[in-house]
Amino acid sequence: MTDIIGIAYCSKPVGFSFKTVDEILTVSQRNNLQAALTGALVYDNNNYLQWLEGEPLEVRAVVERIFQDDRHTDIKLLTVNKLKGRWFPDWNMTAAVTQDETLRGLKLVPHLSLANFDPQDWSEADIVSFMNALSDYLTRRPAPKSELMPDNGSQRPRRVDPLSHLDRRLRNIAPDTLS
Numbered sequence: 001m002t003d004i005i006g007i008a009y010c011s012k013p014v015g016f017s018f019k020t021v022d023e024i025l026t027v028s029q030r031n032n033l034q035a036a037l038t039g040a041l042v043y044d045n046n047n048y049l050q051w052l053e054g055e056p057l058e059v060r061a062v063v064e065r066i067f068q069d070d071r072h073t074d075i076k077l078l079t080v081n082k083l084k085g086r087w088f089p090d091w092n093m094t095a096a097v098t099q100d101e102t103l104r105g106l107k108l109v110p111h112l113s114l115a116n117f118d119p120q121d122w123s124e125a126d127i128v129s130f131m132n133a134l135s136d137y138l139t140r141r142p143a144p145k146s147e148l149m150p151d152n153g154s155q156r157p158r159r160v161d162p163l164s165h166l167d168r169r170l171r172n173i174a175p176d177t178l179s
């Protein structure tokens with residue numbers, strides 16, 4: 001059986017508006033349905049934090065497009081995980097704005113806060129924990145188990161091309177399918 005992976009990245013909106021987010025979501029839901037991708041987009045006017053899950057090559061294909069989109073910048077890949085099952089199985093792309101009531105019910109670890117939402121500064125463990133809590137909350141059941149995919153890269157500058165970063169980590173999962 002093909003592995004399902006879940007990845008998260010964050011970025012900064014360029015010219016944020018709710019209309020832009022609506023447009024992004026409409027296209028995402030259509031494309032992601034075709035590619036059997038599911039996930040969540042958490043946002044406010046300063047940040048996007050997106051979780052995408054599906055087969056590795058489908059995830060990579062959409063991420064390559066997303067990373068070239070000029071409606072956001074400062075893209076940082078945050079985590080790549082192998083999943084025992086989908087965390088957002090019912091949503092080709094659900095969305096939650098950080099100020100929204102929706103997120104008040106999340107059981108977050110104490111040091112995480114949505115008040116000064118800045119996922120750029122969160123650790124990989126924090127990102128996974130946050131997405132796990134969002135999944136539990138939306139699906140009303142515990143998220144399937146996940147396993148962090150190691151990053152075998154050598155020391156590198158803090159800002160690295162996010163797609164190369166993804167490829168490096170995907171090689172641990174799908175070595176035959178990536179050149």
Ligand SMILES: Cc1cc2nc3c(=O)[nH]c(=O)nc-3n(C[C@H](O)[C@H](O)[C@H](O)COP(=O)(O)O)c2cc1C
Nearest residue numbers: 024027028031032048050062065066069071072093
């Ligand atoms: C923050 C952000 C998240 C996005 N998420 C998705 C997504 O999950 N799926 C998707 O197909 N496109 C997503 N997009 C849009 C893509 O960058 C791209 O515009 C779109 O996939 C092009 O689709 P089309 O060729 O069908 O017009 C996102 C864009 C941004 C800025």
